[in-house]
Amino acid sequence: MILGHSREGLVKAGGLATAQEIDQQPLAWADTLDIVEAERPSINVFLAPLLAHPNLRIILTGAGSSAFIGEALAPYLSRWLGRQVESIATTDIVTSPVSYFNAKRPTLLVSFARSGNSPESLAAIELADSLQPSCRHLVLTCSEHGELYRRSRENPRALSALMPPDSNDRGFAMTSSLSCMLLACLAILLPRRFNPVECLGMLQRGRHLMDALPRQLAGWAVPPPKRVVYLGSNELKGIAREGALKMLELSAGRIVALFDSAIGFRHGPKSVIDERTVVIQLISNQAHVRRYELDLLQELRRDARAEQVVALADRRDSIIDAGDRLYLPPGKEGDDMSLAFCYLPYLQYMAFQASMLLGISPDSPSPDGHVNRVVQGVTIYPYSEA
Missing domain, CATH: 3.40.50.10490 (Glucose-6-phosphate isomerase like protein; domain 1)
Structure with missing residues (x-):
C-alpha cells in the first residue's frame, strides 16, 4: 500500500508516481542531507568569502513552487543568518531585472529548479551576470540533464548541488523535489541546525x-x-x-x-x-x-x-x-x-x-497541455537598461 492505496489502484487512476513521490520524502530528505555533508568542503570554500561580507545580500529565486521555497526560507534565514535574505521569483526578475540587481552590493543568487529547463530560471542568471558581474550563484536542482545544472557547472562564479535522483519528480506536481531543495538550502546555509544528526x-x-x-x-x-x-x-x-x-x-x-x-x-x-x-x-x-x-x-x-x-x-x-x-x-x-x-x-x-x-489523474492532471510540467510558450526578450 502507498498512501493507503494499492499499487494496482494507483496505476489504474494514473497516480502512482505522485503517490510514491509524496511517500518517499523522509528517505529522500536523509539522502539530501548526506549529499550536502559529502560536498561540505567545496561548499565551505565557496561560501566563506561571501559570508565574510557583513552586507551580503541573498536572493532566493525560482518559478512557481520553486519560488515558494524562497518565500518559506526568506524570513527564517533572515533571522538565523542576521542578514538580508529576499525571495524574488524569476518571473519578476525577467520582467524588471534592474529593480532587483544592485552592483554595489555583494549578492548571492540562490536558484531553485526541478528540471532546470524553465526559460525564466536560465534568464534570471544571465540577467544577474549582465547587470551585476560580481554576483555569485548557488544552484539547487533535481536534474543532472537540465540546462541550469549544465551551465552552472561551467560557471566559475557558481556552485551547484544536485538533489537525490528520485527527487526529480515524474509526476506533474512538485512534491519531493520541493522539499529536498528546501532542506538542501537549509543544510548549506545553516549547517549546525540542519545536518544528519540534528535532523534525525x-x-x-x-x-x-x-x-x-x-x-x-x-x-x-x-x-x-x-x-x-x-x-x-x-x-x-x-x-x-x-x-x-x-x-x-x-x-x-x-x-x-x-x-x-x-x-x-x-x-x-x-x-x-x-x-x-x-x-x-x-x-x-x-x-x-x-x-x-x-x-x-x-x-x-x-x-x-x-x-x-x-x-x-x-x-x-x-x-x-x-x-x-x-x-x-x-x-x-x-x-x-x-x-x-x-x-x-x-x-x-x-x-x-x-x-x-474527482477522477483526475494526479500524475497528469492537464493531459490537453493547458498547463505543463515544464512551462511552455515563454519568450525571453533581450533586456536594455536604457
Whole structure:
C-alpha cells in the first residue's frame, strides 16, 4: 500500500508516481542531507568569502513552487543568518531585472529548479551576470540533464548541488523535489541546525507521519469542496501558498485554492468564505505567533460561514480542541521550519486525494497541455537598461 492505496489502484487512476513521490520524502530528505555533508568542503570554500561580507545580500529565486521555497526560507534565514535574505521569483526578475540587481552590493543568487529547463530560471542568471558581474550563484536542482545544472557547472562564479535522483519528480506536481531543495538550502546555509544528526528526529517523525496520513485524512474531500483557503504565518505562509498551488494543480482548477497569512486574511480576503469553503490553518509552534493564529481560529469558527475550519497543529491547545483539527503524530517538537516539513505532506496528500476523488489523474492532471510540467510558450526578450 502507498498512501493507503494499492499499487494496482494507483496505476489504474494514473497516480502512482505522485503517490510514491509524496511517500518517499523522509528517505529522500536523509539522502539530501548526506549529499550536502559529502560536498561540505567545496561548499565551505565557496561560501566563506561571501559570508565574510557583513552586507551580503541573498536572493532566493525560482518559478512557481520553486519560488515558494524562497518565500518559506526568506524570513527564517533572515533571522538565523542576521542578514538580508529576499525571495524574488524569476518571473519578476525577467520582467524588471534592474529593480532587483544592485552592483554595489555583494549578492548571492540562490536558484531553485526541478528540471532546470524553465526559460525564466536560465534568464534570471544571465540577467544577474549582465547587470551585476560580481554576483555569485548557488544552484539547487533535481536534474543532472537540465540546462541550469549544465551551465552552472561551467560557471566559475557558481556552485551547484544536485538533489537525490528520485527527487526529480515524474509526476506533474512538485512534491519531493520541493522539499529536498528546501532542506538542501537549509543544510548549506545553516549547517549546525540542519545536518544528519540534528535532523534525525524530523526524519523519524516524517516516516511516522506518512503512515498516519491515510487514517487521519480518511473521508477528506467527500464531497470535494468548492474552495480551500490555506493560512500560515511567516515561513509557514510560503508553505500555505504551496498547498494552495498543489490543490489547484492536482484538481485541474476544479477546486479553487487561495492562501494568506493569519493576520492578512481579515483585511478583505476573508470575504471569499461561503458554505462550500474549507479553511486549513497551519498553526505555528512559536508562542507569539500562536496568539494571533488562535484568535483567528476562534473567529472563523464563531462566524460559522465556512463548511469546515481545520487547525493543522503540533502542540495541543484547548482552543484547537474546540473544533476540527489535525494533530501531527507524536515526535520531537521543532521550530516552524521543522514544522514545514511535517505540514507539507498533509497539504500534498489533501490535493492528491481530492484529485483521485474527482477522477483526475494526479500524475497528469492537464493531459490537453493547458498547463505543463515544464512551462511552455515563454519568450525571453533581450533586456536594455536604457
